[in-house]
Amino acid sequence: MSDIIQLLPDSVANQIAAGEVIQRPASVVKELVENAIDAGATHIKVNIKDAGRTLIQITDNGSGMSDTDARMSFERHATSKIRSANDIFAIRTMGFRGEALASIAAIADVEMRTKEHDRDLGTFIHISGSSIITQEPVSCDSGTNLQVKNLFFNVPARRKFLKSNPAELKHIINEIQRIALANPTISISLFHNQAPVYELPGANKRIRIVSLFGKNINQNLIPIDTETSLVKLSGFIGQPKHARKTFGEQFFFVNQRFMKHPFFHRAIMQCYEKILPPETIPSYFIYFDLDPADIDVNIHPTKTEIKFENESAIWQILQASVREALGKFNIVPSIDFDQAGSVDIPMPLREYGDVHVPEIKVNPAYNPFEQSSSPKYSYGNDAGFKSAPAQRNNLTNWQSLYKGVEPAPMEQEETSTEPVQFKMEEQQTVKTSVQFKNKYILTPVKSGLMVIDQKRAHERILYERLIQVMETNEVASQQQLFPETFELNASDATLLLSILPDLKALGFDVREYGNNTFIINGTPGVLNTLSPVEIIESLLEEYKLSPANVQGKARETVAISLAQASAIPYGHTLKPIEISELIDNLFACQTPNFSPKGKKILSIMPLEDFEKLLK
Numbered sequence: 344m345s346d347i348i349q350l351l352p353d354s355v356a357n358q359i360a361a362g363e364v365i366q367r368p369a370s371v372v373k374e375l376v377e378n379a380i381d382a383g384a385t386h387i388k389v390n391i392k393d394a395g396r397t398l399i400q401i402t403d404n405g406s407g408m409s410d411t412d413a414r415m416s417f418e419r420h421a422t423s424k425i426r427s428a429n430d431i432f433a434i435r436t437m438g439f440r441g442e443a444l445a446s447i448a449a450i451a452d453v454e455m456r457t458k459e460h461d462r463d464l465g466t467f468i469h470i471s472g473s474s475i476i477t478q479e480p481v482s483c484d485s486g487t488n489l490q491v492k493n494l495f496f497n498v499p500a501r502r503k504f505l506k507s508n509p510a511e512l513k514h515i516i517n518e519i520q521r522i523a524l525a526n527p528t529i530s531i532s533l534f535h536n537q538a539p540v541y542e543l544p545g546a547n548k549r550i551r552i553v554s555l556f557g558k559n560i561n562q563n564l565i566p567i568d569t570e571t572s573l574v575k576l577s578g579f580i581g582q583p584k585h586a587r588k589t590f591g592e593q594f595f596f597v598n599q600r601f602m603k604h605p606f607f608h609r610a611i612m613q614c615y616e617k618i619l620p621p622e623t624i625p626s627y628f629i630y631f632d633l634d635p636a637d638i639d640v641n642i643h644p645t646k647t648e649i650k651f652e653n654e655s656a657i658w659q660i661l662q663a664s665v666r667e668a669l670g671k672f673n674i675v676p677s678i679d680f681d682q683a684g685s686v687d688i689p690m691p692l693r694e695y696g697d698v699h700v701p702e703i704k705v706n707p708a709y710n711p712f713e714q715s716s717s718p719k720y721s722y723g724n725d726a727g728f729k730s731a732p733a734q735r736n737n738l739t740n741w742q743s744l745y746k747g748v749e750p751a752p753m754e755q756e757e758t759s760t761e762p763v764q765f766k767m768e769e770q771q772t773v774k775t776s777v778q779f780k781n782k783y784i785l786t787p788v789k790s791g792l793m794v795i796d797q798k799r800a801h802e803r804i805l806y807e808r809l810i811q812v813m814e815t816n817e818v819a820s821q822q823q824l825f826p827e828t829f830e831l832n833a834s835d836a837t838l839l840l841s842i843l844p845d846l847k848a849l850g851f852d853v854r855e856y857g858n859n860t861f862i863i864n865g866t867p868g869v870l871n872t873l874s875p876v877e878i879i880e881s882l883l884e885e886y887k888l889s890p891a892n893v894q895g896k897a898r899e900t901v902a903i904s905l906a907q908a909s910a911i912p913y914g915h916t917l918k919p920i921e922i923s924e925l926i927d928n929l930f931a932c933q934t935p936n937f938s939p940k941g942k943k944i945l946s947i948m949p950l951e952d953f954e955k956l957l958k
């Protein structure tokens with residue numbers, strides 16, 4: 344008998360593979376938006392016609408592709424994201440299997456326009472049922488624009504299987520919700536038959552949740568924030584009274600990827616036992632961040648089922664965090680969304696010390712940056728350590744604040760939520776502070792031992808000074824003896840150009856020299872400890888990671904990024920005098936307990952815990 348085994352033609356193999364990855368229009372949306380995210384896009388537009396049957400169009404401002412890559416991207420197992428099997432264990436991108444584009448091109452009519460940022464011309468490719476119809480140069484925007492038309496035109500069975508338009512659209516909206524929640528800083532819009540469904544600017548998690556689920560959810564969100572060596576948990580759980588009878592507001596994300604996890608869902612349900620109205624499901628938006636080597640995302644082609652190496656330990660951490668958050672929620676004041684701004688909203692430290700429900704008192708006439716006599720901060724060459732004489736005035740505020748039971752009257756008016764709720768022991772405690780692991784400062788306080796994160800503390804100090812400088816226009820630029828020139832890649836150069844006015848307001852004197860080259864003539868005095876070029880470079884990096892500059896917030900984002908880029912790094916040994924200056928300056932801040940990005944700066948280990956430890 345003659346041999347009968349043959350290799351399937353690519354087009355057939357791709358169609359079969361497509362069955363696994365692409366079940367419906369929503370799967371195409373998911374794969375293409377994830378590709379845009381992997382390509383570093385900060386703006387993604389999704390345009391749908393007839394629930395995706397006629398058209399699914401995704402436009403991104405990501406990296407774009409070269410001519411060859413554009414062609415290669417439609418090959419099966421063609422990916423830029425992994426090179427060897429080992430890479431699968433360190434995956435940080437959404438895709439890596441190299442199947443999506445090949446699958447989509449096998450079952451639809453696909454037109455792609457893509458251009459790298461430093462090119463003048465892009466590439467146009469038209470491919471239908473796996474065959475290339477055209478590839479030619481095209482003039483188009485940087486990034487990628489993919490149009491998928493007539494989905495399943497050659498797989499009638501699949502096409503028949505599709506549900507009604509509203510049902511398919513609902514699937515698409517669900518996918519967009521998941522991706523939008525997983526990537527709050529990316530601006531995403533969805534249009535259906537020309538009408539906007541979502542237009543989401545880059546934001547923080549809380550604001551993203553509110554823009555997807557409505558303003559009412561805001562006061563029902565209880566923050567979760569736990570960091571262990573195994574996993575970092577963040578996000579929110581809903582108050583029991585907000586629980587609904589139907590599913591829809593339950594989300595887990597792991598390393599910025601949506602996942603389904605019935606086991607962890609049960610962990611949460613157990614925490615809510617007896618406090619929920621009957622037959623309701625609590626809302627939750629929980630983000631797990633952990634080493635990619637500790638999870639396996641490759642157990643299912645759509646990658647929504649994920650296996651955890653340390654599942655039971657994480658289960659316990661999850662339950663402990665949810666229980667702790669629930670235990671606290673009745674004394675957590677609701678923070679008005681409009682005050683939230685674009686950074687994570689800091690919640691006051693209230694688990695320790697004399698906790699009392701903060702009174703919300705706002706003096707509408709108060710302007711924190713308006714000083715009657717001496718300015719609150721000097722803006723000198725002290726890199727945030729030295730307190731200038733003018734600052735001393737302010738120091739007495741925090742000392743009395745933490746020493747006495749009654750906060751100083753001025754402080755009461757200044758803050759709409761109470762600041763730190765603990766009492767500092769006498770002034771000399773500052774002198775007994777020590778640095779630990781070149782990362783933390785340990786300071787005895789009345790109720791136990793306070794741990795301060797030195798970098799975050801310095802970020803807070805610098806940030807408040809920078810804001811002060813911007814608000815008062817007291818720009819103090821320090822001229823460079825030897826102006827430095829530096830060159831950036833095209834996209835960083837564009838980014839820098841766009842924030843130059845803000846940098847100027849902060850005291851930078853940077854000018855464009857042509858050809859993506861810049862010259863630094865002067866820097867804000869406060870930053871003179873590091874090389875200015877290094878600061879600009881790390882500022883750009885930080886800036887890219889920050890929530891997209893929501894209108895009017897650009898300066899704040901620059902200030903946050905600058906504070907982060909120039910804060911004393913971990914690993915830096917501090918002299919005793921620097922330690923005490925740092926503490927002084929921290930408590931002279933408006934918000935000493937949270938970094939500009941909303942991370943905890945300090946925490947107290949209560950005395951009882953020490954006693955328990957030594958039992």
Ligand code: ADP
Binds near residue numbers: 374405407408487
């Ligand atoms: P995977 O995402 O698993 O690598 P895909 O088939 O989804 O596989 O994409 C193949 C390759 O095409 C990607 O690895 C990437 O290099 C490139 N690519 C796809 N979409 C985009 C995009 N929007 N922008 C830039 N490159 C892209």
Ligand code: MG
Binds near residue numbers: 378437438443444
């Ligand atoms: Mg992909």
